[in-house]
Amino acid sequence: MRALVVTGPRRAEVLDVPDPVAGVGQVVVDVERVGVCGTDVEFFTGEMSYLHTGDAAYPMRLGHEWCGAVTAVGGGVDPVWLGRRVTGDTMLGCGRCHRCLDGRHHVCADRFEIGVRGGFPGALAERLAVPVTALHRLPDSVDAALGALVEPGGNALRAVLAADLRPGDRLLVLGPGTIGLLVARFARARGVEVHLVGPAGGDQTFARGMGFAGVWTADALPPVPFDAVVDASNSPALPALAVELVEPGKRVVYIGLAGSPSAVDTRVLALKDVTAVGVLGASPALAATIDAYASGAVDPRDLVAATVGLDQVGRVLSGWRPVGAGPGPKVHVDPRRGPSAV
Secondary structure: OEEEEEEEOOEEEEEEOOOOOOOOOEEEEEEEEEEEOHHHHHHHHOOOOHHHHOOOOOOEOOOOEEEEEEEEEOOOOOHHHOOOEEEEOOEEOOOOOHHHHOOOHHHOOOOEEOOOEOOOOOOOEOEEEEEHHHEEEOOOOOOHHHHOOHHHHHHHHHHHHHHOOOOOOEEEEEOOOHHHHHHHHHHHHOOOEEEEEOOOOHHHHHHHOOOOOEEEOHHHOOOOOEEEEEEOOOOOOHHHHHHHHEEEEEEEEEOOOOOOOOOOOHHHHHHOOOEEEEOOOOHHHHHHHHHHHHHOOOOOHHHEEEEEOHHHHHHHHOOOOOOOOOOOOEEEEOOOOOOOOO
């Protein structure tokens, strides 16, 4: 089959690789759609921290936001899975440690992360082998675009849940990228007044068109209280700003990752009685995200600017956007789309 392989910093090519085989407890999925994520870009550029901690190494096969249909099952897997449209959990815990047994497999010390950690091949390929325990079935109302947005949506929903908001509360989201806009969508669906902060330009314009209460630059924020602040940015300066802006006794949620360490003065956290929450992975919220998409409560398909083939992914990772792309921040990949498709 064909798969995208990153062989080193800023080096990626589509190669013929062996077809995956469903081992015991696994299935093989024909991949229908894959999202290109900021994490994929960091692996491509060589900046991703896992490359420096030994949790990942080149060559690697990216892709962790995906959906497809099950075409083969391994030993011990119920054949009822054959033909089902599915997406899957990125985080694959060992299943034996105290974290996994406690329902925290997404922070298992020995976990694999599909297309991210431990060399587990990702979904930027025609087919993917994955444990059946990681699968989530997709209803017919969740199409390919929504299916490949389940993983980022699960991250965003976890951030909203961590913010502990009630209808009528006011949320500030720092960073109007894919995750920030998904956070805003899930929060608004729960009756929350949403404001976003980002640099002036196209991202702000796109976010403003979604009708949120306010889209601002940091220096133009109105002097209103925020019941929670979610940092979905990649700026090392914004985690401290989140603590500064949140109401005393409320919550800040950190889901964005900067390329360098950020400083937060814990004295401010304590003196404001602020709760700070970090979010890693979508695992606990995948099912609820699928339900929200299936019901139409949240429909983020307009975040997808374009869908390209595998042969264009290297260019996308380098910052290219295809001719005719929409204003959304996300690019999707159809692994079976021909090399000339844009």
